[in-house]
Amino acid sequence: MVAARITVNGKETPLAPAAPHTTVLDFLRDRGLTGTKEGCAEGECGACSVLVARPGVNKPTDWVAVNACLVPAAALDGQEVITSEGLATPGAPGTPPELHPVQEEMAVRGGSQCGYCTPGFICSMAAEYYRPSRCAHPEPVDAAGSTDAEHGPNGFDLHALSGNLCRCTGYRPIRDAAFAVGAPADEDPLARRREQSPPAPAATEYTRDGSTFLRRSTLAETLRLLRERPDAVVVAGSTDFGVEVNIRSRRADCVVAVDRLSEMRELRVASDHIEIGAALTLTEIERRLDGSVPLLAELFPQFASRLIRNGATLGGNLGTGSPIGDSPPVLLALEASVVLADADGEREVPLADYFTGYRQSVRRPGELIRAVRVPLPLSQVTAFHKIAKRRFDDISSVAVAFALDIEGGAEGGIVRRARIGLGGVAATPIRSLATEAALEGKPWTAETVEAAAPVLRAEGTPMNDHRASAGYRSAMLGQSLLKLYAQTTEAVPS
Numbered sequence: 001m002v003a004a005r006i007t008v009n010g011k012e013t014p015l016a017p018a019a020p021h022t023t024v025l026d027f028l029r030d031r032g033l034t035g036t037k038e039g040c041a042e043g044e045c046g047a048c049s050v051l052v053a054r055p056g057v058n059k060p061t062d063w064v065a066v067n068a069c070l071v072p073a074a075a076l077d078g079q080e081v082i083t084s085e086g087l088a089t090p091g092a093p094g095t096p097p098e099l100h101p102v103q104e105e106m107a108v109r110g111g112s113q114c115g116y117c118t119p120g121f122i123c124s125m126a127a128e129y130y131r132p133s134r135c136a137h138p139e140p141v142d143a144a145g146s147t148d149a150e151h152g153p154n155g156f157d158l159h160a161l162s163g164n165l166c167r168c169t170g171y172r173p174i175r176d177a178a179f180a181v182g183a184p185a186d187e188d189p190l191a192r193r194r195e196q197s198p199p200a201p202a203a204t205e206y207t208r209d210g211s212t213f214l215r216r217s218t219l220a221e222t223l224r225l226l227r228e229r230p231d232a233v234v235v236a237g238s239t240d241f242g243v244e245v246n247i248r249s250r251r252a253d254c255v256v257a258v259d260r261l262s263e264m265r266e267l268r269v270a271s272d273h274i275e276i277g278a279a280l281t282l283t284e285i286e287r288r289l290d291g292s293v294p295l296l297a298e299l300f301p302q303f304a305s306r307l308i309r310n311g312a313t314l315g316g317n318l319g320t321g322s323p324i325g326d327s328p329p330v331l332l333a334l335e336a337s338v339v340l341a342d343a344d345g346e347r348e349v350p351l352a353d354y355f356t357g358y359r360q361s362v363r364r365p366g367e368l369i370r371a372v373r374v375p376l377p378l379s380q381v382t383a384f385h386k387i388a389k390r391r392f393d394d395i396s397s398v399a400v401a402f403a404l405d406i407e408g409g410a411e412g413g414i415v416r417r418a419r420i421g422l423g424g425v426a427a428t429p430i431r432s433l434a435t436e437a438a439l440e441g442k443p444w445t446a447e448t449v450e451a452a453a454p455v456l457r458a459e460g461t462p463m464n465d466h467r468a469s470a471g472y473r474s475a476m477l478g479q480s481l482l483k484l485y486a487q488t489t490e491a492v493p494s
């Protein structure tokens, strides 16, 4: 087996002597690449953003920005990383380097003051700069055909920067820089790199000081390994695990990576369901589905930041079993099931039967979530209401997902089927069964909704915590149904 190494700014860099839990951030800084900064070490500030070459959605390779503070360096064995230092072109001896177009715009438009956040902004901005569909559609993107506040005339999606915080500039000059960048030049080496295959996942076996990071090449080998090592910690995008490592000092004797297993990275549309690989990142799912599952399309922008979504997977979101994860309410409303795999084979479990208690599930030791299946056809009326303190990049206090079939249209038609998923109101994500029953067979009118809202308010067993009180959570449930009615009919019930 080849010694573990990462290609950083074009130079092969051995992983040793880093520990298996060492983050990409510490790995880079320990090697003198101190442009990559640590702000929070928990995925919140983006100061540590770097670019990683990943399988592309529209081209063979995409440059994807990730939080270097969350990803173990060992997970990037055999991969290619670009830091802010690697974006500029070195000048002739004695002359300064030639800035990358993104760096140039940030400099001339005053996008950097103290500079602490700047390398992170630069990397997130560079990932968006190289996004092929931005370059292919540089026109304004809102429905009315004019520029909206969140997209530039150059197609730049400001949400690419939603995981980057700045204390100094007030953001306007940063936005100006983002909206000023053009398309990459033909000879731009990183633009050209997109045309070649992404680096293949390396089979990794990296041991240091008694702990091991393992990556197998196939799902079957991984499942056999998990049978032999039931103590192993599975890691995908590491957006949850990385926080555990950094903030709660979690150390595992054995970590097994599943994020590059091709069997868990497929997206297949069959006649009666869509199967989404559990190791696809949320960004990949969002871009591949391209709005074809409207409820998921509504979820993604509200889930963390682009930086987190570039790593986070559905398998990880369900794997934590968190009652405030954002995908479970949506997947419950879609009546999704999970495909669980172990060395003996597979079984399919409806998501409604998957969670058994606080962070508990029917998943057995050695079992992986291989995929999530969403049945077809989809309901016509769907909505996802995430109630949180901030509009973006925040954890839910309450989340409600609706999927309704209303026969005869949203104005007074009959609710034939109602599926409602709730998060943040019980020890597990739950289906809102009483409210579903209160709606089914009834006309979709203000009277029906006003009668069902108290039923929804009474669902679950919400609690008081630092995010919200139990009373607030219950109130938000009822409001959510009233909001859905208003959204579908544009009439607000009294």
Ligand SMILES: Cc1cc2nc3c(=O)[nH]c(=O)nc-3n(C[C@H](O)[C@H](O)[C@H](O)COP(=O)(O)OP(=O)(O)OC[C@H]3O[C@@H](n4cnc5c(N)ncnc54)[C@H](O)[C@@H]3O)c2cc1C
Binding pocket: 042, 043, 044, 233, 234, 235, 236, 237, 238, 239, 240, 241, 242, 243, 258, 278, 279, 302, 303, 304, 305, 308, 311, 312, 313, 314, 315, 316, 317, 318, 319, 320, 324, 325, 326, 327, 367, 368, 369, 370, 393, 394, 395, 396
């Ligand atoms: C700043 C920040 C913001 C966040 N915002 C949100 C948010 O808005 N909404 C939200 O829901 N979450 C949020 N999260 C949490 C996190 O991003 C998600 O839970 C994410 O989906 C985890 O996916 P991952 O691949 O990174 O999981 P990992 O961290 O790799 O793994 C998480 C857990 O799942 C297990 N696991 C991973 N893959 C599998 C699999 N295929 N089968 C079985 N078990 C598996 C792992 O063993 C581990 O216990 C946020 C996290 C951070 C750091």
Ligand code: FES
Binding pocket: 037, 038, 039, 040, 041, 042, 043, 044, 045, 046, 047, 048, 049, 067, 068, 069, 070
């Ligand atoms: S250091 Fe803040 S997101 Fe990584």
Ligand code: FES
Binding pocket: 111, 112, 113, 114, 115, 116, 117, 118, 165, 166, 167, 168, 169
């Ligand atoms: S320039 Fe100082 S934090 Fe952004």
